[in-house]
Amino acid sequence: MAQGSDQAGANRPRLSLHVPEPRFRPGDDADFSHLEIPEAGAQTRPDEACGAGETWPLCTDLIRVLGDDNQAHGAWDPRLNPDQLREMLRDMALVRAFDARMYRAQRQGKTSFYLKCTGEEATSIAATHAVDFEDMIFPSYRQQGCLIARDYPLVEMVNQIYSNRADKLKGRQLPILYSAKSVNFFSISGNLATQLPQATGFAMASAIKHDSKIAIGWVGEGSTAEGDFHSALTFAAVYNAPVIINVVNNQWAISSFSGFAGAERTTFAARAIGYGIAGLRVDGNDALAVYAAQRWAADRARSNKGPTLIEFFTYRAEGHSTSDDPSAYRSADEAQEWPLGGPISRLRDHLVAIGEWSLEQHEEMDREVAEEVRAATKEAEKNGILGHGLHHPFHTMFEDVFEDLPWHLEEQSKQAIRERQIKWPDDK
Amino acid sequence: MTQDDPISLADAPATSMSMIEAINDALDVMLTRDPDVILLGEDIGYFGGVFRCTAGLQEKHGKTRVFDTPISECGIIGVAVGMGAYGLRPVPEIQFADYIYPGLDQLVSEAARLRYRSAAELIAPMTVRSPFGGGIFGGQTHSQSPESFFTHVSGLKTVVPSTPHDAKGLLIAAIEDNDPVIFFEPKRIYNGPFDGYYDRPAKSWKDHPDAAVPEGYYSIPLGSARTVREGNALTILAYGTMVHVAEGVCREKGVDAEILDLRTLVPLDIEAVEKSVEKTGKCLVVHEATRTSGFGAELSALVTERCFYHLEAPVERVTGFDTPYPHSLEWAYFPGPVRIGEAIDRLLEAS
Numbered sequence: 001m002a003q004g005s006d007q008a009g010a011n012r013p014r015l016s017l018h019v020p021e022p023r024f025r026p027g028d029d030a031d032f033s034h035l036e037i038p039e040a041g042a043q044t045r046p047d048e049a050c051g052a053g054e055t056w057p058l059c060t061d062l063i064r065v066l067g068d069d070n071q072a073h074g075a076w077d078p079r080l081n082p083d084q085l086r087e088m089l090r091d092m093a094l095v096r097a098f099d100a101r102m103y104r105a106q107r108q109g110k111t112s113f114y115l116k117c118t119g120e121e122a123t124s125i126a127a128t129h130a131v132d133f134e135d136m137i138f139p140s141y142r143q144q145g146c147l148i149a150r151d152y153p154l155v156e157m158v159n160q161i162y163s164n165r166a167d168k169l170k171g172r173q174l175p176i177l178y179s180a181k182s183v184n185f186f187s188i189s190g191n192l193a194t195q196l197p198q199a200t201g202f203a204m205a206s207a208i209k210h211d212s213k214i215a216i217g218w219v220g221e222g223s224t225a226e227g228d229f230h231s232a233l234t235f236a237a238v239y240n241a242p243v244i245i246n247v248v249n250n251q252w253a254i255s256s257f258s259g260f261a262g263a264e265r266t267t268f269a270a271r272a273i274g275y276g277i278a279g280l281r282v283d284g285n286d287a288l289a290v291y292a293a294q295r296w297a298a299d300r301a302r303s304n305k306g307p308t309l310i311e312f313f314t315y316r317a318e319g320h321s322t323s324d325d326p327s328a329y330r331s332a333d334e335a336q337e338w339p340l341g342g343p344i345s346r347l348r349d350h351l352v353a354i355g356e357w358s359l360e361q362h363e364e365m366d367r368e369v370a371e372e373v374r375a376a377t378k379e380a381e382k383n384g385i386l387g388h389g390l391h392h393p394f395h396t397m398f399e400d401v402f403e404d405l406p407w408h409l410e411e412q413s414k415q416a417i418r419e420r421q422i423k424w425p426d427d428k
Numbered sequence: 429m430t431q432d433d434p435i436s437l438a439d440a441p442a443t444s445m446s447m448i449e450a451i452n453d454a455l456d457v458m459l460t461r462d463p464d465v466i467l468l469g470e471d472i473g474y475f476g477g478v479f480r481c482t483a484g485l486q487e488k489h490g491k492t493r494v495f496d497t498p499i500s501e502c503g504i505i506g507v508a509v510g511m512g513a514y515g516l517r518p519v520p521e522i523q524f525a526d527y528i529y530p531g532l533d534q535l536v537s538e539a540a541r542l543r544y545r546s547a548a549e550l551i552a553p554m555t556v557r558s559p560f561g562g563g564i565f566g567g568q569t570h571s572q573s574p575e576s577f578f579t580h581v582s583g584l585k586t587v588v589p590s591t592p593h594d595a596k597g598l599l600i601a602a603i604e605d606n607d608p609v610i611f612f613e614p615k616r617i618y619n620g621p622f623d624g625y626y627d628r629p630a631k632s633w634k635d636h637p638d639a640a641v642p643e644g645y646y647s648i649p650l651g652s653a654r655t656v657r658e659g660n661a662l663t664i665l666a667y668g669t670m671v672h673v674a675e676g677v678c679r680e681k682g683v684d685a686e687i688l689d690l691r692t693l694v695p696l697d698i699e700a701v702e703k704s705v706e707k708t709g710k711c712l713v714v715h716e717a718t719r720t721s722g723f724g725a726e727l728s729a730l731v732t733e734r735c736f737y738h739l740e741a742p743v744e745r746v747t748g749f750d751t752p753y754p755h756s757l758e759w760a761y762f763p764g765p766v767r768i769g770e771a772i773d774r775l776l777e778a779s
Contacts, residue, residue, distance in 0.1 A: 177545070
């Protein structure tokens with residue numbers, strides 16, 4: 001019930017509620033000149049075994065390696081050989097080609113949903129290249145790059161997206177909510193940030209067993225607002241767990257800009273300071289910086305120096321998903337005006353600048369990866385597309401709720417089979 | 429597993445234990461048998477738990493296998509999911525069932541669904557232990573019985589023991605189960621059976637036949653009810669504390685009731701329920717939780733659907749009232765002997 005305003009507080013200033021508002025809306029010219037973009041190579045690189053506090057200045061800085069001159073600069077240069085750079089470049093090109101084709105497939109009615117990672121390819125691919133294959137990945141929904149970087153078969157990804165009869169998840173999950181234990185990639189949840197306490201728990205288990213594996217969790221900046229984020233970082237700090245929490249700050253959570261997760265007040269990396277753990281803020285469109293930061297955190301975790309929170313500062317160049325229309329809430333200029341460029345073009349230009357790549361080679365690679373995706377799609381389509389009957393056998397719906405089928409599910413499965421026979425009496 | 433198969437219960441020496449001691453014993457047995465079992469929860473480590481269920485276990489098994497956690501139920505359940513993915517078999521404790529709600533998303537959307545959504549690539553073989561129920565002047569935040577939140581979720585098993593003997597065997601079975609199990613411990617009967625006559629002296633478990641707990645390993649399969657007493661006049665379906673309250677009322681009133689202790693709510697021992705109701709033709713469902721959408725509604729519907737032509741009277745439900753658990757009026761809320769007695773009388777009069 002609203003209280004009268006002219007009683008006890010009559011002489012006090014009137015309160016007002018702040019509701020964040022992004023700088024640009026549809027029709028506005030996007031201008032990111034307010035962003036502080038430091039020189040590449042200007043950031044100090046503390047030793048991996050340093051006290052967490054030594055990293056805290058980096059939580060409000062921005063670790064950058066690739067400069068405007070397309071050269072690698074400074075202490076964070078991971079000094080990768082050209083073959084490694086070309087592998088990362090190819091993986092990023094492959095995921096972009098995959099996204100393009102799957103987006104079209106959804107528009108063609110072959111599946112219900114798709115979600116691109118355009119502009120954010122480095123935050124999953126370079127990061128995955130920087131950790132070991134045995135390390136467990138706890139992804140959010142925009143980390144298809146992690147699967148690509150671990151050479152998970154494209155055809156399995158398409159099978160999952162089509163929920164067809166070859167889908168290893170038996171057609172149960174929304175497209176792109178992969179699970180791939182064979183490449184140490186945890187099942188993706190549609191509920192956000194739940195994977196972070198799980199990543200911490202996996203890391204704790206590894207430490208309990210004196211193993212050497214670490215865990216890496218990814219989360220968008222928007223869902224850092226969930227309690228799970230706080231729980232994960234609290235447990236990670238309390239038990240000094242060998243876990244890396246990557247916050248992909250792509251500026252947008254569907255239509256809500258990062259201000260609704262607290263970005264108007266401080267950076268996401270700066271959350272680390274409150275937990276007393278290491279934190280790094282990284283140019284997420286700079287594959288070399290992403291690799292270097294992830295490698296730093298992995299080496300730190302592996303040597304029992306504890307968790308690291310990393311913010312990858314990037315930009316979601318496309319809509320949230322096939323169900324989204326970003327022109328309804330943000331300026332169409334933003335992607336082009338984004339001051340940190342694109343992750344693929346920046347790594348390409350670096351390789352060209354050091355004499356290890358050419359634009360002709362790049363075009364040829366783009367053709368190759370597009371063909372690779374096309375072949376995988378064709379192969380997967382032999383097993384069906386969504387809604388065209390080539391799904392998993394009917395009874396599998398009741399499997400895996402429990403290890404064994406209890407009586408009530410057995411009764412319900414008989415009901416389902418009966419319904420099917422009534423609807424399609426000639427179907428065997 | 430590091431030891432031999434179950435010993436024969438008939439030959440095993442037994443010790444009289446409280447339910448707390450029996451739970452502690454079960455945890456000790458499993459920590460010893462399986463190096464992948466670990467315990468975590470608030471105050472469970474050095475201190476041994478606010479109800480002493482984990483007393484001495486950290487000292488015996490080490491502090492990386494039995495340890496305290498931050499006050500974060502979301503975190504406790506969430507890390508247990510990750511530990512399960514690694515290959516451990518975690519046994520988290522939620523200090524009071526009333527505190528389980530911050531962990532609900534991790535239980536409902538994650539632990540319960542992980543097997544299904546990964547097509548059995550990944551599982552969450554955790555047993556969430558939590559003291560529940562009222563009758564200890566816990567007020568509305570230390571008395572709730574939230575079992576029906578969990579029985580409603582596909583992928584979770586829900587267990588409620590009513591004796592020290594069953595608590596140990598069921599807890600061992602729950603820990604060995606490869607699905608997530610919610611294990612609610614009725615705290616009013618931690619230290620002794622409670623027949624609902626709160627104004628009479630409290631009894632201890634000492635010398636109670638169901639407090640004779642065999643030494644070492646044994647398990648009671650999940651999904652099997654126990655016939656507490658046989659009878660012909662009506663069937664009473666109960667679990668946890670209410671088994672003892674129902675038993676007390678039947679004893680006082682001299683009613684020839686058959687009492688089934690369900691022990692596991694999901695999966696339910698439907699055969700035992702059907703068999704008993706078909707014999708007696710009358711059914712009373714008793715639980716301490718609030719009435720509307722409680723597990724009694726499910727039981728009542730199942731009995732009506734499956735035993736209707738054997739029924740001689742409508743199925744009765746005796747439950748807590750649909751209010752929060754009030755501190756000073758605890759016994760007015762509690763479904764005690766008067767409420768149960770009235771329902772029994774109605775059923776016996778019906779024909």
